[in-house]
Amino acid sequence: MRVLFCVDGSEGADQALARGVAWLRNAGIQAVVLHVIPEVDERLRHYERLHEAELSEIERLFGHEGHGLEVAVQARERLKQLGLEAERKVREGDPAAEILAEIRDGRYDLVVLASDGAGSVEDPRLGSVAEQVLRDAPASVLVVRAGASR
Amino acid sequence: MGLSAVLAVAIFLGTYVAIGMEKINRTIVSMSGAILLLLVGVLSLKEAVTTYVHWETVGLLFGMFTIIAVLSEAGFFTYMALVVAKKLDYNPLRIFVVFPLVTGFLSAFMDSITVMLFFATLTYELSRLLKFDAIPVVVAEVCLANIGGASTLVGDPPNVILGLMLGFSFNDFVIHNGPTAVLAALGAIGVAYVQSRKRLMLGGTVDRNVLVAMDPAKAIKDARLFKLGLGAFLVAILFLVIHAWVEHTLHIPLTAPLSPLIPGFAILILGGNKTEEILRKIDYDVLLFFIGLFVVVGGLEKTGVIKALADFIANVFRHQDLALVSTLMWFSAVSSAIVDNVPFALSMAYVIKDIAGQVGVPALSIMVWAVSLGTDIGGNGTPIGASANVVAYAAMEKHGHRIGWSRWMWLAIPQTLVALLICNLGLALKLWLRFY
Numbered sequence: 001m002r003v004l005f006c007v008d009g010s011e012g013a014d015q016a017l018a019r020g021v022a023w024l025r026n027a028g029i030q031a032v033v034l035h036v037i038p039e040v041d042e043r044l045r046h047y048e049r050l051h052e053a054e055l056s057e058i059e060r061l062f063g064h065e066g067h068g069l070e071v072a073v074q075a076r077e078r079l080k081q082l083g084l085e086a087e088r089k090v091r092e093g094d095p096a097a098e099i100l101a102e103i104r105d106g107r108y109d110l111v112v113l114a115s116d117g118a119g120s121v122e123d124p125r126l127g128s129v130a131e132q133v134l135r136d137a138p139a140s141v142l143v144v145r146a147g148a149s150r
Numbered sequence: 151m152g153l154s155a156v157l158a159v160a161i162f163l164g165t166y167v168a169i170g171m172e173k174i175n176r177t178i179v180s181m182s183g184a185i186l187l188l189l190v191g192v193l194s195l196k197e198a199v200t201t202y203v204h205w206e207t208v209g210l211l212f213g214m215f216t217i218i219a220v221l222s223e224a225g226f227f228t229y230m231a232l233v234v235a236k237k238l239d240y241n242p243l244r245i246f247v248v249f250p251l252v253t254g255f256l257s258a259f260m261d262s263i264t265v266m267l268f269f270a271t272l273t274y275e276l277s278r279l280l281k282f283d284a285i286p287v288v289v290a291e292v293c294l295a296n297i298g299g300a301s302t303l304v305g306d307p308p309n310v311i312l313g314l315m316l317g318f319s320f321n322d323f324v325i326h327n328g329p330t331a332v333l334a335a336l337g338a339i340g341v342a343y344v345q346s347r348k349r350l351m352l353g354g355t356v357d358r359n360v361l362v363a364m365d366p367a368k369a370i371k372d373a374r375l376f377k378l379g380l381g382a383f384l385v386a387i388l389f390l391v392i393h394a395w396v397e398h399t400l401h402i403p404l405t406a407p408l409s410p411l412i413p414g415f416a417i418l419i420l421g422g423n424k425t426e427e428i429l430r431k432i433d434y435d436v437l438l439f440f441i442g443l444f445v446v447v448g449g450l451e452k453t454g455v456i457k458a459l460a461d462f463i464a465n466v467f468r469h470q471d472l473a474l475v476s477t478l479m480w481f482s483a484v485s486s487a488i489v490d491n492v493p494f495a496l497s498m499a500y501v502i503k504d505i506a507g508q509v510g511v512p513a514l515s516i517m518v519w520a521v522s523l524g525t526d527i528g529g530n531g532t533p534i535g536a537s538a539n540v541v542a543y544a545a546m547e548k549h550g551h552r553i554g555w556s557r558w559m560w561l562a563i564p565q566t567l568v569a570l571l572i573c574n575l576g577l578a579l580k581l582w583l584r585f586y
Binding site: 009010038042048050051053054055057058061062063071 | 172268275364541543550552
């Protein structure tokens with residue numbers, strides 16, 4: 001079974017990883033972690049272009065690669081700790097649209113994601129990304145409730 | 151209202167709404183509005199260029215942008231943040247209080263967008279290693295950057311417009327808006343501290359090794375350029391402080407726009423092979439955005455729409471100075487939280503100038519301070535209220551911390567309200583003391 005874990009560096013996504021693995025550990029799964037870097041606002045992109053070299057310098061000083069890759073790398077490490085080897089993928093664009101595209105391209109059987117990611121943790125409603133993926137995914141979706149103990 | 155006035159209002163409103171919707175680049179919107187206004191014959195090109203585009207504002211901003219480009223190129227912002235963080239011993243709670251004060255101070259003299267681009271990024275990097283929640287820190291940094299911007303002529307574009315169009319100097323802003331803005335900033339950081347101090351720390355292992363091993367001096371990419379940029383910046387501020395005295399006493403036409411332009415161009419001459427890189431960093435889009443807006447708002451002025459609005463306001467508030475000044479401040483604040491504050495400040499510059507010409511209204515100066523404080527600080531309320539907010543919000547989102555409108559407003563509105571209340575009290579006190 002091919003399983004896609006969607007991560008965004010948030011606590012909710014981390015819980016989704018742990019819970020998903022706990023439920024699926026013995027199912028003989030082939031796992032992939034995906035992080036979608038949201039499309040950058042046009043005005044930010046403008047200012048980033050003006051100060052591109054200096055902003056890259058900050059990343060270099062703090063000793064890490066681009067954030068998108070880092071989130072996926074950390075999530076893969078986390079899965080490894082939980083006893084599951086995974087492939088990592090990073091896409092750029094609208095998170096829901098990119099997750100759906102990855103599900104179609106990668107022919108996954110199951111998708112694991114948090115009910116709400118990097119947005120408001122206090123908000124009990126389903127996050128917009130989870131909602132859209134749940135509605136349109138051509139595969140089964142396991143939505144792990146952020147902050148819930150079960 | 152004649153056909154010209156109807157066309158001028160329609161084009162102004164269309165431009166204003168299109169800027170607010172952010173579907174099309176705002177520079178393209180403002181320039182299209184200007185071209186349309188010329189096309190329908192409300193203004194001639196000669197009139198637009200010679201009467202309505204305020205070249206002093208464009209010149210001053212160009213000069214300041216040049217110096218900021220040099221400072222950015224030299225690594226000034228990263229160096230500054232790292233030195234401050236090291237001095238604070240990388241203590242998250244101290245960073246939470248002091249970083250916003252630093253962004254407030256820097257934004258009093260520099261473009262707050264550039265300040266926030268770097269500080270949001272650096273705060274995120276520090277939060278990653280020190281395991282604190284970057285969001286309340288970044289929101290407080292933005293709030294104080296906008297409040298700090300209110301304290302001087304060059305702190306925020308609305309001040310440049312109001313000051314230069316209506317004849318108020320750098321020192322006028324420092325004397326009249328400075329103390330109010332400082333108190334407002336202290337009030338806002340106090341609110342931020344109460345709101346988030348207990349929820350600042352996140353769990354996890356703190357990794358200080360990278361930070362302890364980090365030498366802030368390594369952030370300086372070019373020591374010569376760093377010294378030149380800092381020198382030019384200090385000279386620009388000195389010129390802004392003394393230019394009126396130099397003009398009147400020594401009869402040397404050192405105007406406000408020339409104050410940053412002279413040191414700015416001096417570095418370009420001395421910049422050697424870095425000159426082209428510096429010129430590439432200047433935000434020409436914003437200058438074009440301003441030029442377009444000057445023409446669009448000029449259409450309202452020429453057709454008498456501004457005069458009619460000013461007459462209406464003066465009639466409603468005649469002999470009610472405090473009510474007028476307070477309304478101007480709060481109206482400016484609410485408008486600036488919803489749409490871009492530059493076209494608003496530009497229109498208000500004309501409106502309050504016309505109000506000041508009437509009987510039974512307060513002096514122009516106190517109305518300038520009210521509109522300036524309102525437009526600069528009101529923008530804090532929403533993620534799109536000012537360009538610095540947009541950039542900080544988007545930078546955090548890019549790093550995986552989507553703040554969301556509700557959390558932004560939950561954090562920023564109490565800080566903004568306290569700051570505005572302090573400003574309103576300050577304005578009332580100034581009216582009472584007749585010190586404006």
